[in-house]
Amino acid sequence: MKFLLILALLTPFISNAEVSKADFEKLIFNIVDIYDKELPAQRNLDINWESETKNASVNFKKGKVNFIFHGGFVRHYNLSLDAMAITVCHEVGHIIGGYPKVMPTQKYSSEGQSDYFATNDCIRKYFNTTPNNEFSLKGIGQKLIDKCAGERLCLRGLAAIRDDVAIHNGSGDINHTSAHISSYTIFNDYPKGQCRLDTMKAGLFNEARPACWFKDFQTERYEYEEDYIYEEGQGVAEITQVTSTSFGCHIRTAYPDYWMGSYFNPLSESELMMRGVNVIGPCPYRVGETLSGSITLFKKNLYLNLNPTDK
Known part of the structure; x- marks a missing residue:
């Protein structure tokens, strides 16, 4: 050989x-x-x-x-x-x-x-x-x-x-x-x-996934739901807390300076105050800075700026 x-x-x-x-x-x-x-x-x-x-x-x-x-x-x-x-x-x-x-x-x-x-x-x-x-x-x-x-x-x-x-x-x-x-x-x-x-x-080589991108698997697994109804809103608020997670970070904010729910399935700003919002991927946010963007409710958690193609 x-x-x-x-x-x-x-x-x-x-x-x-x-x-x-x-x-x-x-x-x-x-x-x-x-x-x-x-x-x-x-x-x-x-x-x-x-x-x-x-x-x-x-x-x-x-x-x-x-x-x-x-x-x-x-x-x-x-x-x-x-x-x-x-x-x-x-x-x-x-x-x-x-x-x-x-x-x-x-x-x-x-x-x-x-x-x-x-x-x-x-x-x-x-x-x-x-x-x-x-x-x-x-x-x-x-x-x-x-x-x-x-x-x-x-x-x-x-x-x-x-x-x-x-x-x-x-x-x-x-x-x-x-x-x-x-x-x-x-x-x-x-x-x-x-x-x-x-x-x-x-x-x-059938080796472990490299640490340059992989840390943990999802803890929750479920079938994709194509007909899921997403409640969404647009908001601007001051960041009061940032916590690192296995997928990015979790952010809490003060009461929004601006909020507008989506036309068909509006999300209430009270959800943001109650749950905070998850960021998937890089987390450049700091306490005292302003958070702005689209916020989506999915299975009792809020997420910032989800890619529409992933819904």
């Missing part, structure tokens, strides 16, 4: 071959088909090879999953098919990747968890259905190669992660590791580029 690895390392590195429309579409269909039984039966694949949009995404609306993939994403970043497989797996992971999930609605698996699912579960299943012995290990450190212990699927996964670096605009290196330790789990945002690569490596 050592002889085989030496040959692989000596093989000249070939830049990613141009991905064809047929390859692009086949890849997406293959991965979605792998999870046919786990994904909702109602789903749509919007594959637009001609589009120059540099994006891939998924959404869940009215009981239906919509996957959206643009050919411009592959062309702009010059991705290999296996690197694109990580992206497709990531989008699938948002729907069935498990916890941690976005807060508070738990509609999707978080960005970090979707990265972890992509390499821990999805690309291994995809690789088993689609052999490829033409990948190169150039640029991948021997320490990582040794961790694969000669397993071809693992080595191929490393090559895919290396190629995926292009998506992060040079903000990460497969051979490096983030030194950052997050004080809370990043539920509702992207971890930084190096942290995302670390997460993919951890998934591939």
Whole structure:
């Protein structure tokens, strides 16, 4: 096996071959088909090879999953098919990747968890259905190669992660590791580029989720409720207390200087006084400063500036 690895390392590195429309579409269909039984039966694949949009995404609306993939994403970043497989797996992971999930609605698996699912579960299943012995290990450190212990699927996964670096605009290196330790789990945002690569490596090696984004799982778990009625309001108030939490912070305020409930399901300012409000993610707020924004009541807790797509 050592002889085989030496040959692989000596093989000249070939830049990613141009991905064809047929390859692009086949890849997406293959991965979605792998999870046919786990994904909702109602789903749509919007594959637009001609589009120059540099994006891939998924959404869940009215009981239906919509996957959206643009050919411009592959062309702009010059991705290999296996690197694109990580992206497709990531989008699938948002729907069935498990916890941690976005807060508070738990509609999707978080960005970090979707990265972890992509390499821990999805690309291994995809690789088993689609052999490829033409990948190169150039640029991948021997320490990582040794961790694969000669397993071809693992080595191929490393090559895919290396190629995926292009998506992060040079903000990460497969051979490096983030030194950052997050004080809370990043539920509702992207971890930084190096942290995302670390997460993919951890998934591939079946290791713990890295501390650069993960601290704790949600303590409460429940099914996403698409028809949930959200009471909301807009307010401005002075901050009187800030307490760190595992997802950001909790804030208490003085009586609002300004308050307006939403038109359809108005939230009373008394709720803010009684419950305080949760901030998910970075907490730049300090006592004496002004808090302003949209406040939403969800399952007896208030949240500041929830992303509408997570509702």
